[in-house]
Amino acid sequence: MTKLETLQENLRAVLGAGLQLTEALGEVTLVVPAERLIAVCTTLRDHPDLRFQSCMDVCGVDYATYRNGIEPAPARFASVIHLLSLEHNWRLRVRTFAPEDAFPVLPSLIDVWPSVNWFERESFDLYGILYEGHPDLRRILTDYGFIGHPFRKDFPLTGNVEMRYDEDQKRVVYQPVTIEPREITPRVIREDSYGAGR
Structure with missing residues (x-):
């Protein structure tokens, strides 16, 4: 039995048989409903057969235009948690979908893994995914006055506003984007016999 098969068997034994587990590209993914996320993640951390003590990453995903060839994703926004068990040398991806697309809210895992x-x-x-229970949920990469969430699929490529330092006002000011859209067409000039053996 391979290590990934052992991991899946342990997950089914500990969490029950009705799991949505997939294996792709050498990794196991577990899909967990949002209402069960904290309970499942606490079990993943504490159970001796699993022991995912370390949360390596949490990232948002916008599935707005996603199609896997068969069907669309069950919801637009998801949070994907990447876990590591040092004791068993296993990695696990946990995905949970926000129940509402218009106002995505998921439970925070900060009490399970403070590193999140x-x-x-x-x-x-x-x-724009809100993590309920997070003690300090505020912007971290964009400016506090920034409008929107730039990794959403419907966010405009040029943004909504731009900022600059105004010499007269002696402060940073925000104004509507002034970028003129233009098309850049590269010119490639090749000989008719390009690539032919000489």
Whole structure:
């Protein structure tokens, strides 16, 4: 039995048979409903057969235009948690979908793994996912006056506002974006016999 098969068997034994588990590219992904996320993650951390003591990353995902060839994702926004078990030398990806697309809210995992603090802030800043129970959920990469969430699929490529230092006012000011859209067409000039053996 391979290490990944052992991991999946342990996950089913500990969490129950009705799990949504997939294996792809040498990693196991577990999909957890948002309402069970804290309980499942606490078990993943504490159970001796799993022992995922370390949360390596939490990232947001916008599945707005996602199609896997068969069906769309079950919801637009998801939080993906990357876990590591040092004791068993296993990695696990946990995905949970926000129940509402218009106002994505998920439970914070800060009480399970304190290391998720800045990861959840980044996901909030870039995707607008609110982590309920997070003690300091504020922007971390964009400016506090920034409008929108730049990693969402519907965010305009040029942004909404730009900022600059105004010499007259002696402060930073925000103004509507003034970038003129233009098309850049590269010119490639090749000989008719380009690539032919000489």
